[in-house]
Amino acid sequence: MSDQDFHVTRLYHPSHHVTDLGEADAFFQRVFGRATRPMAEMTKDQPASPGYPTNYSQFTPINDVLFDTIDPKLYVLNGIQRYATVDKPHLKGLGWYLEGAVAAYRSLRRHNIEMVGQQDEVADSDDPPTAPGSPMPIFFTTPESAGLRYEFLPQIPFPLDHRLVEGWQLPPVSDDDPLGIEQASHHSILTDQPARALRLVVDALGGKVIHEGRNEVLGASSTYVHLADAVYEYAVPDAGTAAHADWSATAPNDTYHSITFKVVDLDRVARHLESQSVAIAKRTDDTIVTDPETSLGIPWGFTTRLTAGDPRSAK
Known part of the structure; x- marks a missing residue:
């Protein structure tokens, strides 16, 4: 080899x-x-x-x-x-x-x-x-x-x-799944040095940039990379946002901020979160983000769409 x-x-x-x-x-x-x-x-x-x-x-x-x-x-x-x-x-x-x-x-x-x-x-x-x-x-x-x-x-x-396990495949959504999760959409990493991150995941490891643009839910300018079986968002957060405050805690290093899952129904997610006293920090037409103070320190994301350019969307 x-x-x-x-x-x-x-x-x-x-x-x-x-x-x-x-x-x-x-x-x-x-x-x-x-x-x-x-x-x-x-x-x-x-x-x-x-x-x-x-x-x-x-x-x-x-x-x-x-x-x-x-x-x-x-x-x-x-x-x-x-x-x-x-x-x-x-x-x-x-x-x-x-x-x-x-x-x-x-x-x-x-x-x-x-x-x-x-x-x-x-x-x-x-x-x-x-x-x-x-x-x-x-x-x-x-x-x-x-x-x-x-x-x-x-x-x-x-x-x-x-x-x-031999033969494992992504399972269909179970009726017993309270959140109706299909798969992970993306992992969000906060940075002020996206070139440093891309040197690792693209240049050294062979990942592919699939999308660049604004993430208005997060309040950041983001680059999305597909590597192996997952998508990683490298986000430069706007000053004054919760994301920027989270990044500042580890600056100048990056911060692993959140994981977003693709789900079948946002209303199903919202009802279950409410029943478990998990507060919703933000909701849009296609995304819910939890309040990390009520969700084990993580602003979990739930969305009904994958990132633009995600090759997994064709499967």
């Missing part, structure tokens, strides 16, 4: 940092109608590597998204808490499965993107760092060079990822 021969296969998972895993579990059950599965399930048949914690994370399947919720206080590896404690929930980062992880790593290096390993060791050799006690490549971009801490790893068997 040459240095050019790699493929981003799918979004691995969004990461959400919370103050309490039990609260997050309850939220996804009552609002999304989805049950979470703790990482500890993975160690029933195959023990974790010595010293590796399994109590810090849980996963929620939401159609084509595997959502990872983390309590940073519990992620202690080799005696060091690897993520900063949070005082309120917030989306943190995301990552991708790869075919040809070594080639992808080298492509990132060629584009001057700095990386670290799982224990935050600087990744500056020709080969990527590996997981502790394992030969599996796993590496992360630094926010300073890529905007966010993005994760990369091979698409290995992962029993908590519902999408890796």
